[in-house]
Amino acid sequence: MRRSYIVLISLISVIFVLAYLTTYMGILGPISSDTRYLAKLFLALTYNPDTSTSLRYLTAMSPEAVTAIVWDYRGIDTFYETTVFFMAIVSALTIYRGITNIESKTQGSGLSIIVRVVTKLLIPMNIAIAVSIAVHGHLTPGGGFQAGAALAVISVLLAVVFSGYSFGKLGMGISKAVALRSMGLLGIATVTLLPLIYGIVAGVQTYLMQNYMKVDSPFTFPIYAWGQLISGTLIWLNLAEFLAVSFGFFVIFMLLSLREETVKKYLGVGDGH
Amino acid sequence: MDITLVLIAIFSLVGFIFTFLAVIEKDLPKAVVFSAIQSAAYAALFYLLRAPDIVLVYLPVSVGLYPAALFFLIGKSERVEE
Numbered sequence: 001m002r003r004s005y006i007v008l009i010s011l012i013s014v015i016f017v018l019a020y021l022t023t024y025m026g027i028l029g030p031i032s033s034d035t036r037y038l039a040k041l042f043l044a045l046t047y048n049p050d051t052s053t054s055l056r057y058l059t060a061m062s063p064e065a066v067t068a069i070v071w072d073y074r075g076i077d078t079f080y081e082t083t084v085f086f087m088a089i090v091s092a093l094t095i096y097r098g099i100t101n102i103e104s105k106t107q108g109s110g111l112s113i114i115v116r117v118v119t120k121l122l123i124p125m126n127i128a129i130a131v132s133i134a135v136h137g138h139l140t141p142g143g144g145f146q147a148g149a150a151l152a153v154i155s156v157l158l159a160v161v162f163s164g165y166s167f168g169k170l171g172m173g174i175s176k177a178v179a180l181r182s183m184g185l186l187g188i189a190t191v192t193l194l195p196l197i198y199g200i201v202a203g204v205q206t207y208l209m210q211n212y213m214k215v216d217s218p219f220t221f222p223i224y225a226w227g228q229l230i231s232g233t234l235i236w237l238n239l240a241e242f243l244a245v246s247f248g249f250f251v252i253f254m255l256l257s258l259r260e261e262t263v264k265k266y267l268g269v270g271d272g273h
Numbered sequence: 274m275d276i277t278l279v280l281i282a283i284f285s286l287v288g289f290i291f292t293f294l295a296v297i298e299k300d301l302p303k304a305v306v307f308s309a310i311q312s313a314a315y316a317a318l319f320y321l322l323r324a325p326d327i328v329l330v331y332l333p334v335s336v337g338l339y340p341a342a343l344f345f346l347i348g349k350s351e352r353v354e355e
Contacts, residue, residue, distance in 0.1 A: 007293075142326065143326065149329075152337075153333050153337040153338065160344075
């Protein structure tokens, strides 16, 4: 035990020496406190309703630069990220193939009544915060993945506090969660392909995942709805990603909270294997 | 001296100490809790470094979902590392 303390203290001293060398001695060169040129460019362009200059062809019409980069400027990047997550859940479903729904039993009542009541009060707040992060994703920090992760915490709370059988009691089966997640993915596919369909029908040039008009393409998603800024594709992509991510995590935690005997029964695996 | 820099130093030190504890701990559930505390310190760091988008995704994933997944897996295997 004493040896590990010596290791810890020597590691901390190395960190302090490195921090001193980089900040005060400047061994990595001078540290610039100015905003970088690229950042300035994104901040100037991300929300630019001024239609008089040609810069409007480069805007994403969202004051939230991160969401604008994630779903507009680097949209295909995020699309592939979603694909990776999709594949991970498909692999989990393949391992647990055959299990479509969790039976609701009264057995396994979960933790004490205090914890259960507090959790019951927390869950509606959690849902409200998650939905708020998703629908304000194009205005304030946050977005589809953040909101999905926030909502997925509910699945952990349900599995730990009320036991894995609570999903069945709430009518949330694996097939339902998979259907909701697929709806989210379909939403992303629809928003991605809509400009293409419009381009074919109207005979103009459009781009995949196009949000706002470009120099050679007049196509624009509705930027405002009932006087509110919805930033074209961004709110729809955030909502679709919210569904896909949150119910993807729901599927994973439903499968993880299953009892081993149940899984073995469904998969037809005996104890000897 | 800027208070933000002092807070960054404190939180990164807390994060480092709990990373170390998580690595040397043989009792796996304890190690997961240390790892979650380290993640909370890192979430504070991301906030101080003005990346609120990362904080919003990092908090639920690293403090809620990731330890939960590890607890489920520890429950299905052995509690103490040999």
